[in-house]
Amino acid sequence: MPKAEPTTGRLRGSDLxxxxxxxxxxxxxxxxxxxGSFTVIVGPNACGKSTVLKALARMLKPRTxxxxxDGEVISSYRSKDVARRLGLLPQTSIAPGGITVxxxxxxxxxxxxxxxxxxxxxxxxxxxxxxxxxxxxxLADRLVDELSGGQRQRVWLAMVLAQQTSILLLDEPTTFLxxxxxIEVLDLCANLHEDGNHTLVAVLHDLNQACRYATHLIAxxxxxxxxxxxxxxxxxxxxxxxxxxxxxxxVIADPETETPLIVPLRRQRVTQTSGA
Amino acid sequence: MRTIRTPAVxxxxxxRALLVSTAMAALTVAAAVATMVTGDFPxxxxxxxxxxxxxxxxxxxxxxxxxxxxxxxxxxxxGAALALSGAILQSLSRNPLASPDIIGFTQGAAxxxxxxxxxxxxxxxxxxxxxxxxxxxTSAAVYLLAFKQGVQGFRxxxxxxxxxxxxxxVNSYLITRATLESALAAQTWLVGGxxxxxxxxxxxxxxxxxxxxxxxxxxGRRLALLEMGDSAATGLGVNAERxxxxxxxxxxxxxxxxxxxxxxxxFVALAAPQLARRLTGASGPGLVASALMGGLLLVVSDFAVxxxxxxxxxxxxxATGAIGGLYLVWLLAHEWRKxxxx
Numbered sequence: 001m002p003k004a005e006p007t008t009g010r011l012r013g014s015d016l017x018x019x020x021x022x023x024x025x026x027x028x029x030x031x032x033x034x035x036g037s038f039t040v041i042v043g044p045n046a047c048g049k050s051t052v053l054k055a056l057a058r059m060l061k062p063r064t065x066x067x068x069x070d071g072e073v074i075s076s077y078r079s080k081d082v083a084r085r086l087g088l089l090p091q092t093s094i095a096p097g098g099i100t101v102x103x104x105x106x107x108x109x110x111x112x113x114x115x116x117x118x119x120x121x122x123x124x125x126x127x128x129x130x131x132x133x134x135x136x137x138x139l140a141d142r143l144v145d146e147l148s149g150g151q152r153q154r155v156w157l158a159m160v161l162a163q164q165t166s167i168l169l170l171d172e173p174t175t176f177l178x179x180x181x182x183i184e185v186l187d188l189c190a191n192l193h194e195d196g197n198h199t200l201v202a203v204l205h206d207l208n209q210a211c212r213y214a215t216h217l218i219a220x221x222x223x224x225x226x227x228x229x230x231x232x233x234x235x236x237x238x239x240x241x242x243x244x245x246x247x248x249x250x251v252i253a254d255p256e257t258e259t260p261l262i263v264p265l266r267r268q269r270v271t272q273t274s275g276a
Numbered sequence: 277m278r279t280i281r282t283p284a285v286x287x288x289x290x291x292r293a294l295l296v297s298t299a300m301a302a303l304t305v306a307a308a309v310a311t312m313v314t315g316d317f318p319x320x321x322x323x324x325x326x327x328x329x330x331x332x333x334x335x336x337x338x339x340x341x342x343x344x345x346x347x348x349x350x351x352x353x354x355g356a357a358l359a360l361s362g363a364i365l366q367s368l369s370r371n372p373l374a375s376p377d378i379i380g381f382t383q384g385a386a387x388x389x390x391x392x393x394x395x396x397x398x399x400x401x402x403x404x405x406x407x408x409x410x411x412x413x414t415s416a417a418v419y420l421l422a423f424k425q426g427v428q429g430f431r432x433x434x435x436x437x438x439x440x441x442x443x444x445x446v447n448s449y450l451i452t453r454a455t456l457e458s459a460l461a462a463q464t465w466l467v468g469g470x471x472x473x474x475x476x477x478x479x480x481x482x483x484x485x486x487x488x489x490x491x492x493x494x495x496g497r498r499l500a501l502l503e504m505g506d507s508a509a510t511g512l513g514v515n516a517e518r519x520x521x522x523x524x525x526x527x528x529x530x531x532x533x534x535x536x537x538x539x540x541x542x543f544v545a546l547a548a549p550q551l552a553r554r555l556t557g558a559s560g561p562g563l564v565a566s567a568l569m570g571g572l573l574l575v576v577s578d579f580a581v582x583x584x585x586x587x588x589x590x591x592x593x594x595a596t597g598a599i600g601g602l603y604l605v606w607l608l609a610h611e612w613r614k615x616x617x618x
Contacts, residue, residue: 021425059510083513090507094370096500099559102277106288110501111513115494119279119288163512171507 009033010199011056011086011167015065018051024063025051029225031218033167038193038200040210043220044245049203050091050171052220056201057088057169083111087165089156091172095144101155102140105131108162130161134188150181157188168192170202174209182206186213207245211236211260219244236260293556293565300552300568304352307575311348312340314583342474350473351578351592352571353481354534355544359570360492360563361530362545363552364523367499367561369429375545376531379436379524383443384414385535390447390462394454403465404536411535414439415528419521426506426517468539469591470578477537484533491526492563499523500560541593544570547600554607573600 012032026048041049054060109123131137174182211232254261365374388410392398422431501509506516552565577595
């Protein structure tokens, strides 16, 4: 695949108004995912970050505006064509009862298969490679139901990798995981990004993790949309965090990675005043 | 897992599913042979084979081609259609208790049939058509009522239960307005069965299955992906809403033709997919195995009611409930003892 110009984005949304029924979550939003970036979308609850990701993944039809993939409106492609370019790790997926890790990961090959070509040698090789990359190869014959939360998330990630898409959308990939497994999943994502073949877009809750892993950060605020975007080191300041999250804080350099680290200010004890 | 590969074709399947499916097909053939040779007019296998090759006497011809074969084929196809319909609905709603009942089809079809019997004293064909029409309309109404930016399995089930209850009330009311004779006819239809089913029924079911079975099998792969949730399925390139609608249409169509041919035979749509899934250990909807199990269940059940109770003309629905129910209970209890069931 030819390397695109770093300034262009194969995936972008233009003038997006996104709503559930009548409730408008985001309006007039322009967003572009830089190619080859690890983009992380952050913001407080209800700011519409997952909604934007859903729109980029063509899960939610915008009310106005459009999402473009490789220059064409995403809804003009056949769904399987999109699935060969853009993979999605949803917030929650259901593992069918009795399915093994190998079978689940193999389902990621669906967009590359046809009615009479359901399991080519390439399918087999790619599935094995995806399991190796995510470290679930040894679990191939285990039932998904029997795995721990961290293992399961790596299996789902392997399924998306088996799809062989250069763009990966991850909707809160670390939710429900303990801290060690959160880092494990994010390290895995960082590896994929550094290998240079993937553009990643993730929604994350933890601002410090976002600052550490993102090469491009998009900060969103409820009712406003995108407030800032760029390299975390350039845009994350105490003022921005206070503005977006309403959290008074200091921003220091992460002693491990030098990326911005948000430290909330000490709680000010509210003194009771008697009477009015 | 086994893989077959040629330059143009590559398929993967589980050995256990293949083994179980072959066993079910063999049992079905055995039950079919037993149905052919036993009964009030016993025949030998030689006589049956002679008849099939065109060398039978007129008596054997009559017993086989008029009495036994059309009923057998109708039963086999109706069982397969019901099982497929149930397998699709159980998978779509992610509810192991789902069957055409839950989307209002069965009660709607009953309303149509009873209305034709009670209000216009229609023929058997008119009854079948009435059942099909009202059943389809009811299902469509349930789908539209449950529609809100797409249809979720859970909403479909709840609306289906509500609408079914309403239709049941209508059915009860219609029967209270009927003459004794019509009420009896309605009751007979409601139990369902294969008595007096001939080539007409077999042909209709065969024709509809010839269209809908390939549709179901082609859509089956997408059905398996939908079980992982709409987001995951969409991510893999499945148009979730369109696929679900197509599958619902196939499922209701299968239930409709089965009900038109044999009335609402209970339990096959519910039990056959469960039995098939547990026996094959499949992680997907397992449509082929379900269809085979449905056919087997109905053929064995009909053999049982014909031969064990030859004088009473017992409806086959009673046997499907008894045999399928017993087997399912045994299978579940056995699995839970081992601690492997869910």
